[in-house]
Amino acid sequence: MRIAAFPLVFALSLSDCTAVRQQLGLALISEETELDLGRKLAAQVEKQEKPLADQRVQAYVRQVVAPIAQHSLQDRPGVEYKITVIDDPKQVNAFAIPGGFIYVYSGLLKAAQNEAELAGVMAHELGHVVGRHSANQLAAQYGIEMLAQLALGEDAGKLGEMAAGLAGAGALARFSRDDEREADEYGFKYLAACGYDPRALLTFFTRLEQLEKTRPNDLERLFASHPPTPERIARIEQMIAKAGATGGKLEQDKFKKATASLR
Numbered sequence: 001m002r003i004a005a006f007p008l009v010f011a012l013s014l015s016d017c018t019a020v021r022q023q024l025g026l027a028l029i030s031e032e033t034e035l036d037l038g039r040k041l042a043a044q045v046e047k048q049e050k051p052l053a054d055q056r057v058q059a060y061v062r063q064v065v066a067p068i069a070q071h072s073l074q075d076r077p078g079v080e081y082k083i084t085v086i087d088d089p090k091q092v093n094a095f096a097i098p099g100g101f102i103y104v105y106s107g108l109l110k111a112a113q114n115e116a117e118l119a120g121v122m123a124h125e126l127g128h129v130v131g132r133h134s135a136n137q138l139a140a141q142y143g144i145e146m147l148a149q150l151a152l153g154e155d156a157g158k159l160g161e162m163a164a165g166l167a168g169a170g171a172l173a174r175f176s177r178d179d180e181r182e183a184d185e186y187g188f189k190y191l192a193a194c195g196y197d198p199r200a201l202l203t204f205f206t207r208l209e210q211l212e213k214t215r216p217n218d219l220e221r222l223f224a225s226h227p228p229t230p231e232r233i234a235r236i237e238q239m240i241a242k243a244g245a246t247g248g249k250l251e252q253d254k255f256k257k258a259t260a261s262l263r
Ligand SMILES: [Zn+2]
Pocket: 124, 128, 175, 179, 180, 183, 225, 226
């Protein structure tokens, strides 16, 4: 027992927690299964929700995410991100499903005031993909065997239930605090690396808290999965102070122009 445990202890001391969790996740669900499952879930999401018809807005959001994705490949190589804007002007939310599929609602684009705020939200979602949080969470909730079966089969009922859960509309265990912390750390890193002002993360939190007072229903899903808790805000303030981040681009005019059709 002691001998068997030794390599794991040794590995833990060499790696940070993220790497260990990625490896554990990798041992549970293969990248291939994650991608197969992600494709099936994406098809369900796009049945349940309506992708935005305005292709200029779709292209703009993809263009904002491209450099962020480039940085994230250092931490998790090989992911091909697919970003889709969902047409729902009331829903202020964004979410990631396994395999690199990321969704953002037009309501979130309306609530943001500049490109840096949008980039901050998207960088956080990419952080969840890098950490394989959705895949690991689904594995914990449904079991590896069922995920492998779903990835190969055509159980539309179960896949639909899962897709709704990932979009925040169904019953799904929320991301753990550790997952949120990790996604914030990755997100902060990518946002700063892309030259954005990371304080946009805080201005967006503040705006969400104001919106929540008048439109609690529209914010319910986002707040359930990504609560802007004092703990999160304090941690992001610490990251900003530590990085000495005193500026960066916001791209307000460019953002307003690119999303004008939604306003
Ligand atoms: Zn999150």
